[in-house]
Amino acid sequence: VCLLFAFENDAHERRVKEIVQDELALPVSVSSEVLPEIREYERTLATAMDAALRPVMESYLGALERDIADLGVPADVQVMGSNGGSMAATTARERPVRTLLSGPAAGVQGAAHIAANAGMRDAITMDMGGTSCDVSLVTGGQPVASSEVSVGPYPVSTPMVDVHTVGAGGGSVAWIDEGGALRVGPRSTGADPGPICYGRGGTEPTVTDAHFLLGRLRPTSFDADLSPDRDAVRSGIARHVADPLGMGVEEAAAGILKVANANTERALRVVSVERGHDPRDLGLVAFGGAGPLHAAELAAALDVPRVLVPRAAGALSALGLLASDVVYDYGVSRVRAWNSIDPGTIEETFREFETEGRDRLAEEG
Helix, strand or coil: CCCCCCCCCCHHHHHHHHHHHHHHCCCCCCHHHHCCCCCHHHHHHHHHHHHHHHHHHHHHHHHHHHHHHHCCCCCCCEEECCCCCEEEHHHHHHCHHHHCCHHHHHHHHHHHHHHHHCCCCCEEEEEECCCCEEEEEEECCEECEECCEEECCEEECCCEECCEEECCCCCEEEEECCCCCEEEEEEECCCCCCCHHHCCCCCCCEHHHHHHHCCCCCHHHCCCCCCCCHHHHHHHHHHHHHHHHCCCHHHHHHHHHHHHHHHHHHHHHHHCHHHCCCHHHCEEEEECCCHHHHHHHHHHHHCCCEEECCCCHHHHHHHHHHHCCECCCCCCCCCCCHHHCCHHHHHHHHHHHHHHHHHHHHHCC
């Protein structure tokens, strides 16, 4: 439910919600609770996303809480929020739009945590997994947050850690476009069948296959259930990349990595150079399953002087969740002529936010 001026007066939205719940017994998302701010497109969009996600999150988190209770674990379930803080699972179920970028946000928090421990307060974070690469900026030890972040094509104006994502990961597929140029991603093989070198039936060459062929991955370090086949990798890269481009297989593998790095470098420039930050003043924290493999070349391309690779690079998002505070954001729009603004009213609004926030934290212990 999204009425035009509900950010000023939510009485009618609350009444519509009551009627729907009385008549249909359905969960209802209303804009004055989701995003009580001016600009009806963004407010409607956030409310619609919240409504679409509620049954999914209700089912998933409800089952998770029940399973954890059945195991005899007494702890309350906390869920990462897009804003870089955690929240109670009940809140995430009631307001799932606040979790849209929770995974990447947890990674940025983990990167900020270990960077601070290493004396690096200003850094670019790079989380490259199997499908995508999420990059963000940490300044003064804190992730940069924004309320103007897009999720796919949708501008979702709820507060989020400012993460920029490109389709470059270990499973990103290398292919030749209609113009005869080598491209990498955004399509990914995923974990199953995965890259050719996994030996699970994958046939399309990926970034991971290029690393494998060039000796950057040790076959003995793979999962015991995987059966890396160097000949199959050579054949796949030759058929899909090297032969169409008239080059050697090793040269093609190096080209795949060069294109993947170029895609990621552009993303790193978006969160640094394009926002007024000189990469020479920053460190680079590389994590995710694939991030450290690309970090040195990307740092050299951007003149970043220092690269930090966490010991548990593949599990840094989990660390970030554990290191995060409980955080709730409050905001509202009040559209007034400047000369009619009453400082007392503004002060009262802040007091209401503070009371609401303290009550929420008290509820969660």
